[in-house]
Amino acid sequence: GESVGLHLPTLSVQEGDNSIINCAYSNSASDYFIWYKQESGKGPQFIIDIRSNMDKRQGQRVTVLLNKTVKHLSLQIAATQPGDSAVYFCAETTNDYKLSFGAGTTVTVRA
Amino acid sequence: NAGVTQTPKFQVLKTGQSMTLQCAQDMNHNSMYWYRQDPGMGLRLIYYSASEGTTDKGEVPNGYNVSRLNKREFSLRLESAAPSQTSVYFCASSEALPASSYNSPLHFGNGTRLTVT
Numbered sequence: 001g002e003s004v005g006l007h008l009p010t011l012s013v014q015e016g017d018n019s020i021i022n023c024a025y026s027n028s029a030s031d032y033f034i035w036y037k038q039e040s041g042k043g044p045q046f047i048i049d050i051r052s053n054m055d056k057r058q059g060q061r062v063t064v065l066l067n068k069t070v071k072h073l074s075l076q077i078a079a080t081q082p083g084d085s086a087v088y089f090c091a092e093t094t095n096d097y098k099l100s101f102g103a104g105t106t107v108t109v110r111a
Numbered sequence: 112n113a114g115v116t117q118t119p120k121f122q123v124l125k126t127g128q129s130m131t132l133q134c135a136q137d138m139n140h141n142s143m144y145w146y147r148q149d150p151g152m153g154l155r156l157i158y159y160s161a162s163e164g165t166t167d168k169g170e171v172p173n174g175y176n177v178s179r180l181n182k183r184e185f186s187l188r189l190e191s192a193a194p195s196q197t198s199v200y201f202c203a204s205s206e207a208l209p210a211s212s213y214n215s216p217l218h219f220g221n222g223t224r225l226t227v228t
Contacts, residue, residue, distance in 0.1 A: 034216050044154070103151055
């Protein structure tokens with residue numbers, strides 16, 4: 001079936017190191033992918049998106065990689081900071097109107 | 112910019128009571144959505160409105176109704192609340208539906224935390 005999942009529910013990272021958050025998806029027809037960050041008590045915040053005709057896209061301190069061959073999406077955060085501690089969700093379009101979200105990865109930054 | 116504003120932030124209802132969750136966006140977006148978030152289940156779509164004047168069911172619409180009041184506002188109504196509707200409710204908006212011809216990420220509000228006893 002259609003599902004979006006994250007490989008690991010938790011990730012602990014040393015401040016200043018790079019973080020890599022992984023996501024596997026099952027719908028080979030998915031065309032659009034988004035990463036969100038959710039801090040405690042807040043709504044999901046858009047980080048970066050990528051279309052299926054691309055394999056890499058960079059933002060400010062973040063890079064999203066898309067490997068359609070193995071249906072894998074990753075979010076790389078450079079020089080992780082304490083403010084990066086949050087739950088990260090990947091989402092994919094499964095049809096015209098719907099984004100399917102994974103259960104999330106909780107990132108904890110150690111000082 | 113305020114972005115997406117939801118009211119109330121918190122609400123406690125007794126089983127069988129009704130209430131309306133309000134949502135407004137100031138980004139001139141065409142599409143609006145209601146999601147619920149439960150522990151370990153991610154976000155699930157309840158209803159959406161592709162454009163002003165239209166509403167459609169998502170994956171978990173039972174027990175809910177919606178109204179797209181105008182381009183800015185999209186409300187969610189619980190007619191007879193049940194404990195299974197205890198959740199955090201998020202409203203979101205986007206320029207167009209996510210699979211449209213240009214990138215259109217959803218922008219979320221900060222949620223309404225609803226408890227039904």
